[in-house]
Amino acid sequence: MKSEKSGYDLIVIGSGAAGMMAAITAARAGRSVLLLEKLSKIGAKLKATGGGRCNLTNTLDNESFMARFGRDGKFMMPALDAFDHRALMGFFKEIGVESHAPDGYRVFPVTHSSQTIINAMRDEMERLGVEVRCGERVVTLEHNGESVTGVKTPHASYSAEHVVIATGGKGYPMLGAEGDGYLLAEATGHKVTPLYPAMMPLKLKEKWVTNCRADTIAKVELRVDMKKYKKLHATGDLIFTKEGIRGPVVLDFSREITPLLAKYDEVPLLANFTKGMNEEQIRAHFKEAIRKSPDIDTLTLVRTLLPESLSRELITLASCDPALTLAKQQGSSRDRLIKLLVATPLTVNGHDGFKMAMITRGGVHLKEIDPYTMQSRRLGGLYFCGEVVNLDGPCGGYNLQWSFASGYLAGQLKQ
Numbered sequence: 001m002k003s004e005k006s007g008y009d010l011i012v013i014g015s016g017a018a019g020m021m022a023a024i025t026a027a028r029a030g031r032s033v034l035l036l037e038k039l040s041k042i043g044a045k046l047k048a049t050g051g052g053r054c055n056l057t058n059t060l061d062n063e064s065f066m067a068r069f070g071r072d073g074k075f076m077m078p079a080l081d082a083f084d085h086r087a088l089m090g091f092f093k094e095i096g097v098e099s100h101a102p103d104g105y106r107v108f109p110v111t112h113s114s115q116t117i118i119n120a121m122r123d124e125m126e127r128l129g130v131e132v133r134c135g136e137r138v139v140t141l142e143h144n145g146e147s148v149t150g151v152k153t154p155h156a157s158y159s160a161e162h163v164v165i166a167t168g169g170k171g172y173p174m175l176g177a178e179g180d181g182y183l184l185a186e187a188t189g190h191k192v193t194p195l196y197p198a199m200m201p202l203k204l205k206e207k208w209v210t211n212c213r214a215d216t217i218a219k220v221e222l223r224v225d226m227k228k229y230k231k232l233h234a235t236g237d238l239i240f241t242k243e244g245i246r247g248p249v250v251l252d253f254s255r256e257i258t259p260l261l262a263k264y265d266e267v268p269l270l271a272n273f274t275k276g277m278n279e280e281q282i283r284a285h286f287k288e289a290i291r292k293s294p295d296i297d298t299l300t301l302v303r304t305l306l307p308e309s310l311s312r313e314l315i316t317l318a319s320c321d322p323a324l325t326l327a328k329q330q331g332s333s334r335d336r337l338i339k340l341l342v343a344t345p346l347t348v349n350g351h352d353g354f355k356m357a358m359i360t361r362g363g364v365h366l367k368e369i370d371p372y373t374m375q376s377r378r379l380g381g382l383y384f385c386g387e388v389v390n391l392d393g394p395c396g397g398y399n400l401q402w403s404f405a406s407g408y409l410a411g412q413l414k415q
């Protein structure tokens with residue numbers, strides 16, 4: 001193994017949003033920086049973000065932004081104070097990338113291409129003299145018990161006064177992040193919380209969903225039907241798949257479900273597919289439809305609220321006859337149908353693991369990191385940023401903003 005030139009001020013591990021931002025920030029302050037990336041190209045996950053369009057951030061104020069990360073969201077206050085969405089948009093403008101929020105909320109580069117972001121960061125690193133080495137997987141963190149001294153890859157060892165771990169999570173492992181950062185952290189005595197795949201499709205026990213595949217339902221309300229977790233709920237668009245559900249509401253809600261699934265094997269949900277209507281409103285809606293066409297059959301009636309395949313399945317579940325009018329159904333079946341329309345039971349019983357998880361829930365314990373510097377509380381000169389840290393947000397530019405902001409703070413190399 002070669003011993004490479006010593007004396008880098010900083011080694012950054014990982015060329016995602018967090019790592020590149022840390023490298024640029026440090027280099028702008030005149031530090032010598034080496035960035036090590038295990039894949040053959042930089043920014044592989046960044047490229048895939050937002051369906052290739054890269055939803056960089058959003059326009060929420062910092063308080064509302066942090067609230068979407070749950071109880072621990074306040075940890076990110078110093079990072080957001082230092083680098084909020086305006087600072088991020090300003091940074092990209094400065095390096096030649098205009099960004100905008102077409103819906104007033106989610107921010108994208110105007111090109112709607114994540115490659116624009118990667119190219120601009122690559123050029124800025126080049127301009128600043130950041131040394132980028134791809135195909136270099138860091139396997140060991142070197143330290144003297146008090147401070148980091150460098151890193152080892154299978155090919156070489158590199159020394160530096162500071163090291164930033166920006167290795168991402170475990171989701172979509174083909175895009176580089178496979179959990180190495182957690183191992184490096186644990187090997188140096190840092191606590192890592194349990195890790196769960198999040199932002200992913202979910203599998204359901206109910207076989208009928210397969211008949212509804214590709215049905216897209218707007219503004220579905222999902223809530224967990226377990227006494228202890230009654231407060232967990234989410235609203236948004238849902239799409240049925242062959243084996244379960246996907247779509248924006250599922251992506252967001254899956255962060256709550258996967259830890260429960262690990263504990264209970266099955267997670268019962270209740271879904272309202274009628275844009276939040278209650279029983280009374282549904283009865284009134286049906287009454288009005290029947291007033292306009294008295295012979296309307298039950299299938300046509302339910303189809304005024306839902307797509308045909310889902311209507312058929314709920315009618316069958318309620319033991320109603322789709323061809324009869326509502327008045328001709330048995331009273332108990334009619335009541336069951338109304339109840340099902342307000343709260344359809346679904347049972348989550350699986351998922352595809354980290355393979356399809358857009359983010360990881362869990363990470364390096366927040367107690368191990370100083371939020372004002374992102375420095376480890378255990379080893380001097382060691383910093384964490386981005387998804388490797390135990391913080392995860394919903395869809396909508398939250399996770400990238402956190403990665404950029406924490407990378408910016410870490411790259412300042414404050415002690």
Ligand SMILES: Cc1cc2nc3c(=O)[nH]c(=O)nc-3n(C[C@H](O)[C@H](O)[C@H](O)COP(=O)(O)OP(=O)(O)OC[C@H]3O[C@@H](n4cnc5c(N)ncnc54)[C@H](O)[C@@H]3O)c2cc1C
Pocket residue numbers: 013014015016017018019036037038039042043044045046048049050051054055056057136137138139166167168169171172175176177178180181357358359385386387388396397398399400401403
């Ligand atoms: C398909 C998809 C779409 C997404 N879309 C959005 C979106 O639009 N908006 C949003 O906010 N979030 C989105 N996310 C989430 C977001 O991409 C991540 O949270 C964010 O990119 C994490 O950035 P990071 O820099 O911490 O890690 P990463 O971007 O994962 O970068 C980590 C890098 O470290 C490298 N690495 C790992 N281990 C080592 C090692 N031992 N040695 C050297 N290098 C190593 C990896 O190869 C990788 O390049 C999406 C995620 C996915 C999977």
